[in-house]
Amino acid sequence: MFKKNRRISLLNYWTRRYLLTLFIGLAIISLISASWIRHTAFENRLDLMNFIAEETVYRLTDTTGSNGPTDGIPGFIGNRERYNMREIDPILYVVDVKGNVLTSNRPMPPGSTNNVANLLDDEEGTKKILVEAEGKKTVQYVVKKKIERDNNVVGWVLVLEKKENLTKVQQEYGQLALLIGALAVLGWGAIYFLSKRLVRPIKQVAEAAKQVQEGNYTFDLPQNNKEEEIFELVTSFKEMANKLEQLERTRTELLAGVTHELKTPVTSISGLLQAVRDGVVTGKDAKEFIHMALLETTKMKTMVGDLLAFNSFAVDAIPVKLVTVNVNQLVRDAVAQWEVMEDEQNVKIQVNYLLESVNVQADVVRMQQIFTNLLTNAKQAMQEGLVTITLRQKLDSVIIAVKDTGNGITQEDQAFIFERFYRGENKKYAVRGLGLGLPLSKMMAQSIGGDLRLVESNPTGTYFEITLLKATTL
Template sequence: MFKRNKRISLLQYWTSRYLLTLFIGLAIISLISAAWIRHTTFENRLEMMEFLADETVYRLTDNSGLSNGPFNGIPGFIRDRERFTMREIDPILYVVDTKGNIITSNRPVPPGSAKNVVSMLDGEEGTKELTIGLEPVQYVVKRKIENSQELIGWVLVVEKKANLTRVNQAYGQLAILIGALALLGWVAIYFLSKRLARPIKQVAAAAKQVQEGSYSVDLPQDSKEKEVYELVTSFENMAQKLEQLEKTRTELLAGVTHELKTPVTSISGLLQAVKDGVVTGQDAMEFIDMAVVETTKMKTMVGDLLAFNHFAVDAIPVKLEPVNVNQLLREAVAQWEVMQEDDSVHVNLHLVDPAIHVHVDIVRIQQIMTNLLTNAKQSMDIGSVTLTLKEQGDTVSIIVTDTGRGIPVEDQAFVFERFYRGENKKYAIRGLGLGLPLSKMMAQSIGGDLKLIESHATGTSFELLLQKATTS
């Protein structure tokens, strides 16, 4: 059996990882800072030892010092280490003659030191690291004592390496600083993660609400972060869209049931009347004719459903060919007029001269024009529809304008939504609300498009865009 991964909260997840990253970063900074402090302190103390050696040589060789003998004790300034800001170390200062005999020192000379001092005189003056026997590593600063360019002795400043690199106080200050930064970073990370987690938790709670079937979500819109604001607003828009789709689905089920039930009931009643002999002779034939009409209507609605589903999954291929757009429009209008039972609506054509060829599927264009003209006729009792052709760069525009009642403003945004039927049509005209969505799909399948230009109380205008045929 596979174990399900344990889930932790976003706040805990990101806080722990941010803190881990912060502590690793601070640890690296601490090591680098400690090494830098150690190195800098070491260099500064070596410089102070060199300064002490140079100053001692200067005091021993100036005129006032030589007047009483060159080795008349170490000057008093040497004992005052505060002057040289050397409170952290306490180097040993030797003044020796050319043979290595210790003339004087700032400390009592321990037994055996004379031998070690002699070993320090090898080489030229300068600063070097020295190891004598088993003693700790020391640094020695050597300076010559000369009188009239004659070597008369040496100044040696000696200190253990451990003392030169000891910076306990600086390490303590660094630890306090790093600790303060860690605390400040933890507080900042905690509150930032909490601020980031809050809207996500709210969206997650709203998602559960939507999952349970309630689409009325209320999320705060005061997020300053662009991404969080887009997440919240997108989710609210999605919830509203789902609510609209759920409403449309419910209306679809009721509408399809009603629209299919009505002709089935009519057909059943008409045929039953003929069968039972309620009507005979010519009346029976009329009942049969009415049943055939109802059957045709039902067949049309089922065909619309099948066609829409096929177009929705790109299952219907289109056959594109170059066609004269003037001739295409005349044939589409003529075909529609033949199917009309009356001539209450007149169609006006405004064609282009010279004629233009478009790259289309003739059958699909005829279906689109039939849908547009039928919708136009349904919007008016008596009137006219005007079809205007316009050339627009690489496309040809067919504008279909009627003089009907228009589409209500609240319905205009949904005219291309599948199964959507406005209040004006819902109970007055039978249908499934697939005409315009299907027409738009067909237009897009041949590289064009179908748009609603405008609609008001005196008429509506749709625009069908078609691609020009390329000329070789």
């Protein structure tokens, strides 16, 4: 049974349509060319009939070699090959002023004299006539030229030919058909070659997509495509496949990472409490063990809270409380709160505030979380150093630049730092966490109409920018 949605290959699909377009175009060209050839042949043969008439008049009136119009038809008209008369064989009459046929280049059928007499008038030129012979009407053209001597008309030269002979161009049509056929074959070959060249990289990308679907991210795609669009398609697909491979690897590591991160505090809590319960430790040591168990509990609550917060932000389930606040004061409070919580002596923070008072729209709690994540990451990237926070304003926004002097983020990791659960190689085993800090911070910044982006990172430090919208003034 015929399937409505049956698929065909791209090569067949476009080749057929290109060929259809080519053949339609060639058919139109053929019709126009045939009409032009027919018209040109007709005009040329009429010109040839005029030449025959004029040459005949000249020969008959040439005083050096003839005695008048009764001397007969000049011999040149019999040499048809010489005068390109292969397709036509005109009838030539020499008549007197009364219409009597004096001579002709072929035997005259009965009644021809009367027909010739009817063609005479006082005008020279070419005329289209309708001739009836043997009960059949045919269209003919007649060329008339006067024979004059001593400024007196002494006769006429008439050259007649059928229209069908004047427009017959069998040889030219054959040449045209050969040319059109050659163009069709050449066009088909060019279309097939170009379509095949276009289809090849698309098929390669399609095969690579099947491999990606099956979980195989190792494939080869040519990078030497000269066509810009094909090159961009192949390059973009390879970049997408590399990112998918990285995300797949991250997803695989996620389960192990989350399990490990949550299992570690649970195991610690369990061991510490069992030691207290079984009396392995007593007195001050027991209190210290309980304190350590509470710290592990706090860490676990923090990680679970990050997971819940991220999921809530991902589905826009957490409301954002926007307020108008002075941006200098916002940054000052966020930095002061982080310094109190961390009590970090080896990391110095330098803030370059705006010289004028500028208000922004922000959620103070979310901004505190963003600064906490950025400053904590900076502290983890360096044993000791300086974090510089610089504020600058644009037309409708304020930029908060956060630069540290840590060891930076590797080039391979920079493209994935805002992906959920992604943890770079430098932090994967050195620092505990779920890899949600930067993704969650970016989502928070965007939820208040701003943004968080990585500007630059190298072995001498990392540079982030937070964008906040200015508060509108009424």
